[in-house]
Amino acid sequence: MVSLVSSKVKEVKAEIITIGDEILIGQIVDTNSAWIGQTFNLEGIEISRINSITDTAEAIIGAIEGLLPTTELVIMTGGLGPTKDDLTKQTLARYFGAKMVFREDVWEHIVKLFEGFGRKPVERNKFQAEVPDNCEVLFNHKGTAPGMLFRHEGRRIVSLPGVPYEMKGIIVDELLPLLQDEIDYQIKHKTLFVVGVPESVLADQIEPHESEFPENIKLAYLPKPGLVRLRLTARGKRADDLHSDLEAAARVLKQAVGDPLMDGSNSAIEKYLGEVLTQKGLTVGTAESCTGGGIGATLVSVPGSSAYFEGSIVAYSYDIKETLLGVDHKTIVEKGAVSEEVVRQMSEGARTKLKVDFAVAVSGIAGPDGGTPDKPVGTSWIAIAGPTRTITEKFVFGKVRERNIQKTIFAALNLLLKEVEDYG
Numbered sequence: 557m558v559s560l561v562s563s564k565v566k567e568v569k570a571e572i573i574t575i576g577d578e579i580l581i582g583q584i585v586d587t588n589s590a591w592i593g594q595t596f597n598l599e600g601i602e603i604s605r606i607n608s609i610t611d612t613a614e615a616i617i618g619a620i621e622g623l624l625p626t627t628e629l630v631i632m633t634g635g636l637g638p639t640k641d642d643l644t645k646q647t648l649a650r651y652f653g654a655k656m657v658f659r660e661d662v663w664e665h666i667v668k669l670f671e672g673f674g675r676k677p678v679e680r681n682k683f684q685a686e687v688p689d690n691c692e693v694l695f696n697h698k699g700t701a702p703g704m705l706f707r708h709e710g711r712r713i714v715s716l717p718g719v720p721y722e723m724k725g726i727i728v729d730e731l732l733p734l735l736q737d738e739i740d741y742q743i744k745h746k747t748l749f750v751v752g753v754p755e756s757v758l759a760d761q762i763e764p765h766e767s768e769f770p771e772n773i774k775l776a777y778l779p780k781p782g783l784v785r786l787r788l789t790a791r792g793k794r795a796d797d798l799h800s801d802l803e804a805a806a807r808v809l810k811q812a813v814g815d816p817l818m819d820g821s822n823s824a825i826e827k828y829l830g831e832v833l834t835q836k837g838l839t840v841g842t843a844e845s846c847t848g849g850g851i852g853a854t855l856v857s858v859p860g861s862s863a864y865f866e867g868s869i870v871a872y873s874y875d876i877k878e879t880l881l882g883v884d885h886k887t888i889v890e891k892g893a894v895s896e897e898v899v900r901q902m903s904e905g906a907r908t909k910l911k912v913d914f915a916v917a918v919s920g921i922a923g924p925d926g927g928t929p930d931k932p933v934g935t936s937w938i939a940i941a942g943p944t945r946t947i948t949e950k951f952v953f954g955k956v957r958e959r960n961i962q963k964t965i966f967a968a969l970n971l972l973l974k975e976v977e978d979y980g
Contacts (some may be wrong), residue, residue: 632716636715671699690706749783847919899937900948
């Protein structure tokens with residue numbers, strides 16, 4: 557087995573180079589880099605830069621020659637197909653002073669792969685069994701284009717196919733085993749979140765306490781409409797107890813922020829909520845006005861959500877609120893559709909109608925029009941009806957419709973999570 561690093565290192569700095577015009581023109585989204593970044597981070601490998609380039613020899617060579625001085629590992633994806641516009645392999649061979657050779661073991665691997673598909677390879681597929689003679693082949697168990705590993709001036713440059721499931725397979729099956737025994741370094745994260753508190757306010761609350769973090773902890777603010785995630789990152793040797801360091805830092809954050817701080821367990825709020833609902837064997841449904849089904853859509857975006865999500869009633873009009881959710885007509889007329897009384901009745905009606913343990917209901921003025929001095933644009937009422945009580949809360953977010961809808965969704969999920977966690 558050839559080692560990717562010659563000795564124990566504190567950490568490995570890596571770059572990703574994605575090759576292909578389809579990325580640059582927006583025809584496809586580069587999900588490969590996101591997966592590589594997440595996967596390598598768990599192995600203690602820091603991604604310093606991601607570079608997307610066109611599929612030309614000049615661009616490929618320029619990317620290699622322009623690597624950061626600290627880069628030790630390079631992952632290139634794309635440009636390894638059997639057609640003439642895939643230039644990566646030939647370009648790398650010329651750059652590293654190699655000649656192309658036909659590898660019988662690679663060809664046998666391709667033939668067996670096709671046999672598994674019930675087909676025979678065509679003559680063009682033989683091209684993919686040709687590799688530079690100075691590379692180490694990383695076998696592709698899910699496709700015909702092998703990965704290639706070059707050693708050059710103290711760096712390891714790895715060329716992989718751009719097809720996501722092929723690239724992932726080579727990294728997991730072939731590349732990571734070469735790295736894991738050599739890196740005495742680890743990175744771990746813990747993510748918490750706060751709903752409805754601006755990032756600037758959180759920073760004012762937290763900064764006076766950051767000196768209390770363990771020395772190896774770094775805090776990052778990750779805001780999105782209606783929610784700020786707080787990611788704690790710990791770095792150290794594999795033998796270090798980074799979990800204890802993260803928990804100590806989380807306690808500091810809890811002291812600084814108080815009850816609004818929630819433990820996301822490194823998950824999106826909808827995923828974490830789903831885990832809690834599943835653990836407790838509880839079910840949930842929604843009654844939505846201003847969000848138009850967005851809360852339900854967010855909940856069902858999580859695989860396995862059928863275990864706890866029963867359904868959603870999108871009740872935009874007065875008539876639907878009354879006929880499907882049992883909201884009293886007089887209450888709507890006197891208090892208005894965007895009111896505490898109406899949203900309370902919506903949640904309780906949804907809980908009965910959908911036969912769930914918890915029902916969340918929202919009604920608001922998303923904008924850009926429809927606001928009044930008493931109820932400006934951005935006003936949202938949220939209610940959670942549960943087995944023992946119904947709670948309500950009013951929010952006033954802002955004037956941008958899309959952001960108001962997104963903020964209402966997160967605020968509703970946050971209130972629901974708190975009620976579910978406190979129950980039982």
